[in-house]
Amino acid sequence: MKVFINKRIPEAGIRLLKDANLEIFIPEQENLSYEEWLNYCRSNDAILSVGGEFKFDKDFFNECPNIKAIALFSVGFDRVDIQEADARKIPVGNTPDVLSKAASDVAFLLMQSVARRASYNFEKVKSGNWGDFDPLHALGQELYGKTLGIFGLGRIGYEMAKKSRTAFGMQIIYHNRHHNEEAEKNLGAKYVSFDELIEQSDVLSIHANFKAEQKELFNASVFDRMKKNAIFINTARGGFHHQKDLYAALSEHKIWGAGLDVTNPEPIFKDDPILELSNVCVLPHIGSATEEARNGMAKVAAENIIAFSKGEKMPACVNP
Numbered sequence: 354m355k356v357f358i359n360k361r362i363p364e365a366g367i368r369l370l371k372d373a374n375l376e377i378f379i380p381e382q383e384n385l386s387y388e389e390w391l392n393y394c395r396s397n398d399a400i401l402s403v404g405g406e407f408k409f410d411k412d413f414f415n416e417c418p419n420i421k422a423i424a425l426f427s428v429g430f431d432r433v434d435i436q437e438a439d440a441r442k443i444p445v446g447n448t449p450d451v452l453s454k455a456a457s458d459v460a461f462l463l464m465q466s467v468a469r470r471a472s473y474n475f476e477k478v479k480s481g482n483w484g485d486f487d488p489l490h491a492l493g494q495e496l497y498g499k500t501l502g503i504f505g506l507g508r509i510g511y512e513m514a515k516k517s518r519t520a521f522g523m524q525i526i527y528h529n530r531h532h533n534e535e536a537e538k539n540l541g542a543k544y545v546s547f548d549e550l551i552e553q554s555d556v557l558s559i560h561a562n563f564k565a566e567q568k569e570l571f572n573a574s575v576f577d578r579m580k581k582n583a584i585f586i587n588t589a590r591g592g593f594h595h596q597k598d599l600y601a602a603l604s605e606h607k608i609w610g611a612g613l614d615v616t617n618p619e620p621i622f623k624d625d626p627i628l629e630l631s632n633v634c635v636l637p638h639i640g641s642a643t644e645e646a647r648n649g650m651a652k653v654a655a656e657n658i659i660a661f662s663k664g665e666k667m668p669a670c671v672n673p
């Protein structure tokens with residue numbers, strides 16, 4: 354079986370694929386155009402897909418009828434039309450669990466950075482403006498005992514809730530498709546409606562899998578109803594929030610601040626006015642960017658491909 358890998362991945366995954374005697378192809382050039390990417394997909398049986406630029410939609414499946422399996426190098430699978438893959442009996446694998454700690458660490462980091470105004474203070478230092486001790490200036494807010502609202506309490510949301518509960522004794526509320534009994538039992542998490550979530554959260558953190566119908570769910574009508582001291586955290590997918598509405602809410606101080614590891618669009622434009630705001634911290638989608646998580650992702654993605662090559666179900670399969 355021939356496997357196309359569109360970007361270099363950690364050696365741990367490559368070794369597994371080679372040990373399984375699979376023929377792998379990684380192009381020298383990393384930034385492929387859509388046409389180049391399609392051509393490589395056409396001449397291979399499976400793709401281990403790294404990065405989010407191209408979609409596996411109906412057009413893709415029509416263009417690449419030979420592709421028999423897709424192993425994503427990500428936990429999110431929003432760029433795959435799963436129904437279409439199902440209809441063609443193409444299994445789609447992802448990489449859950451191995452990045453939950455790393456990804457939730459970034460949400461936790463952003464929550465604290467925004468609460469303690471890290472970006473603003475770092476900019477001051479960089480511009481040679483350390484300043485005298487001032488009892489009234491650059492004050493942050495403490496998170497102890499505050500309410501953390503989680504939208505989408507799966508594996509990553511659980512880790513974020515656990516850290517926040519342990520470190521700051523935060524009260525956890527959540528909105529999800531299903532009740533999360535483990536979080537209710539272990540963390541005292543309380544299931545609330547979407548309206549309650551946005552109105553009661555001091556920190557609102559998104560950890561759901563993105564679906565097209567949730568596009569820009571977090572927009573002016575939501576920001577208007579959030580608390581004035583609220584911190585908005587998005588480390589899931591940029592499509593969840595309406596960037597201009599978020600900018601307006603932040604610049605008009607309708608909410609306290611925002612921490613983003615994902616933006617809309619992504620990458621963010623260099624001149625996006627949100628970058629000028631002092632109550633925002635933006636990172637370039639680094640949720641899973643640790644040695645540990647990326648090695649784990651490489652192994653899981655390779656194991657998905659290997660299982661498929663043996664006619665077995667992928668161990669981490671998105672389709673039922």
Ligand code: DGY
Pocket residue numbers: 405426427428429430452589640641
């Ligand atoms: C994921 O795994 O989904 C991360 O967001 C990287 O794409």
